[in-house]
Amino acid sequence: MKVLAALSGGVDSAVAAARAVDAGHDVVGVHMALSRNRDEFRSGSRGCCSLEDSNDARRAADILGIPYYVWDLSDEFHDTVVKDFLSEYSQGRTPNPCVRCNEHIKFDTLLERADALGFDAVATGHYARIDIRDDGIRELHRAADPAKDQSYVLAVMGPDKLARAMFPLGEIASKSEVRAEAAARGLGVSNKPDSYDICFVADGDTKGFLERALGEAPGDIVDETGAKVGEHSGAYSYTVGQRKGLGIGRPAADGKPRYVTDVRTESNVIVVGPETLLTVYTLTGEDVVWMAPDAPAAEPTRCLAQVRAHGEAIPASVTRTVVDGAERMIVELDQPMRGVAAGQSLVVYDGTRVLGQATVAKRLL
Amino acid sequence: MLERARTAYFEELARVGNPSALHKSGRLARSVVEDARERMARALGAHPTELIWTSGGTEADNIALKGLYWARHSADPRRTRIVTTAIEHHAGLDPAHWLEAEHGATAVVLPVDREGRVDIAALRAEVAENFDHIALISVMWANNEVGAIQPIHEIVNIATEHGIPVHADAVQAVGHVPVDFKASGLATMAVSAHKFGGPVGVGALVARRDLTITPLTHGGGQERKIRSGTLNAAGFHAAAVAAEQAVAELADEAERLGALQRDLIRRIGEAIPDARLSGPQPGPERLPGNVHFIFPGCAAEALMFVLDSHGVEASNGSACTAGVAQASHVLMAMGRSERDAASTMRFSLGHTTVPEDIDALMAVLPEAVERARKVAGTFQQEVFG
Numbered sequence: 001m002k003v004l005a006a007l008s009g010g011v012d013s014a015v016a017a018a019r020a021v022d023a024g025h026d027v028v029g030v031h032m033a034l035s036r037n038r039d040e041f042r043s044g045s046r047g048c049c050s051l052e053d054s055n056d057a058r059r060a061a062d063i064l065g066i067p068y069y070v071w072d073l074s075d076e077f078h079d080t081v082v083k084d085f086l087s088e089y090s091q092g093r094t095p096n097p098c099v100r101c102n103e104h105i106k107f108d109t110l111l112e113r114a115d116a117l118g119f120d121a122v123a124t125g126h127y128a129r130i131d132i133r134d135d136g137i138r139e140l141h142r143a144a145d146p147a148k149d150q151s152y153v154l155a156v157m158g159p160d161k162l163a164r165a166m167f168p169l170g171e172i173a174s175k176s177e178v179r180a181e182a183a184a185r186g187l188g189v190s191n192k193p194d195s196y197d198i199c200f201v202a203d204g205d206t207k208g209f210l211e212r213a214l215g216e217a218p219g220d221i222v223d224e225t226g227a228k229v230g231e232h233s234g235a236y237s238y239t240v241g242q243r244k245g246l247g248i249g250r251p252a253a254d255g256k257p258r259y260v261t262d263v264r265t266e267s268n269v270i271v272v273g274p275e276t277l278l279t280v281y282t283l284t285g286e287d288v289v290w291m292a293p294d295a296p297a298a299e300p301t302r303c304l305a306q307v308r309a310h311g312e313a314i315p316a317s318v319t320r321t322v323v324d325g326a327e328r329m330i331v332e333l334d335q336p337m338r339g340v341a342a343g344q345s346l347v348v349y350d351g352t353r354v355l356g357q358a359t360v361a362k363r364l365l
Numbered sequence: 366m367l368e369r370a371r372t373a374y375f376e377e378l379a380r381v382g383n384p385s386a387l388h389k390s391g392r393l394a395r396s397v398v399e400d401a402r403e404r405m406a407r408a409l410g411a412h413p414t415e416l417i418w419t420s421g422g423t424e425a426d427n428i429a430l431k432g433l434y435w436a437r438h439s440a441d442p443r444r445t446r447i448v449t450t451a452i453e454h455h456a457g458l459d460p461a462h463w464l465e466a467e468h469g470a471t472a473v474v475l476p477v478d479r480e481g482r483v484d485i486a487a488l489r490a491e492v493a494e495n496f497d498h499i500a501l502i503s504v505m506w507a508n509n510e511v512g513a514i515q516p517i518h519e520i521v522n523i524a525t526e527h528g529i530p531v532h533a534d535a536v537q538a539v540g541h542v543p544v545d546f547k548a549s550g551l552a553t554m555a556v557s558a559h560k561f562g563g564p565v566g567v568g569a570l571v572a573r574r575d576l577t578i579t580p581l582t583h584g585g586g587q588e589r590k591i592r593s594g595t596l597n598a599a600g601f602h603a604a605a606v607a608a609e610q611a612v613a614e615l616a617d618e619a620e621r622l623g624a625l626q627r628d629l630i631r632r633i634g635e636a637i638p639d640a641r642l643s644g645p646q647p648g649p650e651r652l653p654g655n656v657h658f659i660f661p662g663c664a665a666e667a668l669m670f671v672l673d674s675h676g677v678e679a680s681n682g683s684a685c686t687a688g689v690a691q692a693s694h695v696l697m698a699m700g701r702s703e704r705d706a707a708s709t710m711r712f713s714l715g716h717t718t719v720p721e722d723i724d725a726l727m728a729v730l731p732e733a734v735e736r737a738r739k740v741a742g743t744f745q746q747e748v749f750g
């Protein structure tokens with residue numbers, strides 16, 4: 001097969017590309033430049049956006065003996081990922097930009113280009129497994145290493161894109177095995193630190209990034225009765241479930257900590273309250289994507305629901321419904337979750353298999 | 366690299382001795398440097414003392430622009446203007462902009478016509494109005510992207526009337542079109558050895574002896590104290606050998622390349638009727654090894670990708686440090702739309718190019734253009750979508 005390997009400059013994508021080469025595929029490496037103004041060197045724990053990272057990717061391609069190109073996807077990245085990030089926060093939701101990047105950049109723009117240039121698949125260094133059933137249908141599963149599993153951020157791509165994706169690291173037992181393999185292959189990135197921050201938030205300071213982009217908008221913090229208990233510098237930079245950084249001097253009547261229970265960007269008000277108000281038993285998902293062909297019908301289907309990248313999967317029942325002509329995913333949790341913010345990605349699994357994905361809606365229905 | 370230059374390079378690499386040392390090995394190494402200086406100067410129509418060895422064209426351009434600017438400005442503080450053109454190589458353009466940003470200079474960027482030739486009327490007007498404020502004029506001899514040869518003689522005539530020094534980046538010209546420094550009347554000229562079959566990492570600034578040039582690097586005081594640093598005897602030797610051969614073979618080689626150039630242009634025109642040649646028609650106003658086309662609606666990045674996968678190596682504009690293809694400032698300066706500037710491809714012909722290479726290119730180009738047209742939207746949606 002002709003395979004386009006996305007090379008971020010990190011160890012995972014380099015080993016993934018190497019495995020695609022070993023499997024006998026005709027592999028071409030592409031590094032996506034996602035920012036126009038790139039720093040010379042990698043700093044902190046950002047993943048992909050310095051010139052050093054593109055040089056690391058180039059060296060990996062050299063060692064694998066594959067052609068290497070840099071594609072400028074900075075406009076697409078800005079328009080689909082960064083703008084969405086700001087727009088979501090400004091509407092009081094908490095987005096996951098890595099999900100959006102997988103949806104719009106890696107498995108849309110990149111895949112579309114690869115397709116147009118005659119490639120059969122795009123290989124990435126994500127940790128997830130693709131199982132091909134006897135009837136040819138592809139299933140997306142959690143990676144063999146649960147600690148590194150990234151099926152959560154991939155579920156958004158849907159079945160059509162999955163048919164052209166390749167995750168050579170899905171079966172690997174652990175990250176240390178990837179590093180050992182990289183070292184054995186002579187890849188210089190074998191010791192490169194992991195990345196975990198949002199790549200376009202330079203210093204890891206999301207609040208500061210939002211304030212610079214959206215401007216300060218001072219407003220009130222009120223408690224569940226509507227009484228003012230403090231002030232904030234912009235409602236958009238708060239997240240439901242947040243406890244730290246509220247700056248409320250006066251303790252609550254019950255002496256217990258207070259949490260953000262609602263972010264009302266339209267009135268620029270943050271509502272705080274006791275932990276008990278954060279408890280949710282039902283989640284509503286919008287912008288639903290079903291990965292599995294046996295997606296649940298109107299009848300509740302047993303599943304495991306997950307709302308954070310490395311969060312716990314909670315036993316639940318999922319139902320499909322249609323509200324105002326748009327599909328919704330209703331998830332009834334067996335045990336309550338705490339502090340789920342609108343905008344988070346909701347993924348439902350059948351065991352290790354991804355059933356579908358949706359975005360947590362602001363209101364229940 | 367030409368075979369003769371390669372052999373000369375290897376032979377000299379074995380030599381021991383710093384050309385600045387006074388002992389026997391040093392003297393012998395120095396004689397290699399000075400022999401190379403004389404041969405190189407002769408090939409360029411310059412006096413040996415006018416030749417300042419550098420690490421390449423970029424360094425030579427930087428010494429000329431900054432060194433001349435500082436010296437001329439220091440002699441008369443009114444001289445703050447650097448007159449240049451919109452189609453210069455970045456090695457010429459960026460020092461001018463840097464001097465503007467950091468040293469209070471004013472970069473005057475002259476427009477060019479549709480074929481990429483500098484607007485002489487605009488130069489005349491600038492000189493007439495501001496002659497005693499102009500520190501220097503900097504114009505490339507021939508453009509690297511579209512091959513347009515600039516009217517250096519006319520420019521020098523306009524400048525000389527007012528005693529303004531003219532620098533030319535002749536990196537693309539030497540070995541490809543006749544270059545005679547003395548006859549040109551230029552104050553300074555930058556050359557680069559690898560562009561005429563010599564080694565990468567060697568170049569020269571040819572500078573008239575009556576000029577004051579403020580040095581950029583300080584140290585051992587080599588090269589008229591303008592360019593300190595241990596002399597690269599083997600590199601200079603190889604560069605001189607290459608320059609001699611390139612200049613000696615220039616007439617024949619230009620005719621040979623010109624024939625290939627005209628053949629390729631004709632065949633592209635027949636196979637891809639809407640393709641448009643950029644720059645002047647083949648002849649005295651165009652470098653013989655340069656073929657540059659706009660393929661309307663065809664994303665250059667995609668075309669490069671497809672051609673590369675077929676073993677054809679061609680370029681679109683220039684790449685930034687990260688390796689991202691960028692829209693050409695030269696095409697934009699020539700009045701082309703962003704869409705056209707993103708649809709270009711340059712085919713460079715050189716001493717290794719043979720007619721079979723043109724056949725091989727034409728065997729894949731029409732289909733590659735078709736394919737790159739189909740995928741243009743996925744490459745630059747804002748331009749082709």
